[in-house]
Amino acid sequence: MFTGIVQGKAVVNSVNVNNGIMRLVVKLPTDSILGLQVGASVAINGCCLTVVDTSDFPNVPFDVIDETLNITNLGNVKVGDEVNFERSAKVGDEIGGHTVSGHVSGLAIISDIQTNQDNIRMRFNVDVKFAQYIFNKGFAALDGCSLTLCDVIDNQFSVSFIPETLQSTIFSNRFIGKQVNFEVDPTTQSTVDTIKRLMPQMLKVV
Known part of the structure; x- marks a missing residue:
């Protein structure tokens, strides 16, 4: 779950598509990666994506499947583009926006x-x-x-x-x-x- 309060902008570091799956790597601000683990959810331009590796911080990779590429704008991002990001909400966080699932309509x-x-x-x-x-x-x-x-x-x-x-x-x-x-x-x-x-x-x- 997310709150819709974007925490900042990240920069697209690399984009690679293979067999319909995009490996999207974004560079997050260093103060935004504390405690980030494999399997964590991060909303990129409102899309709920899963962290797949943490070995190259602050560069964070995500795998984006074809269904997501078909209905969102992530299939159009290029190296150097900025994207919005929000880490998933924790119990006790202030909900300053509204409940957002990260499942783009x-x-x-x-x-x-x-x-x-x-x-x-x-x-x-x-x-x-x-x-x-x-x-x-x-x-x-x-x-x-x-x-x-x-x-x-x-x-x-x-x-x-x-x-x-x-x-x-x-x-x-x-x-x-x-x-x-x-x-x-x-x-x-x-x-x-x-x-x-x-x-x-x-x-x-x-």
Whole structure:
């Protein structure tokens, strides 16, 4: 489990694909690897990945399977790119964002960017199948960041980024047309799916 509060930016050190599996190596800040062990979970751009080796700190390798490559933006990263990272939450940690599983739902595309003195507002499009899970003042994770949605119209929504978020994440260099990883709020999804499944039975009882 993650909180959606991105802990910083890591740099892609190497990318190698073999038989549909990517070995992704990222260089984490040295103050972020304390206690990191093989088998630990780290969210990279919001994707929950497993540490597979700890012999070359601060370079940390992950194996990314084809399913993840197909539905996320990790298949497009290159050496030198920056990515968001968050280590998994521990019992007792402050949940400053919302509960994030690290299981990316799909891709969101930036359709508009508006900049003013205090913040940047971006507009995103997602697949229409996700429209049922997004609403004004609801949550979603974008490249691992827990963010509040506004101006929701069908499968489109906007997000405002404060300077602190822009400084500590990769959103400061995102541009129109860029794909970002999108995870719907798990609580919202389970509630909507449960109601849809039970509604026909409830109507029959009435």
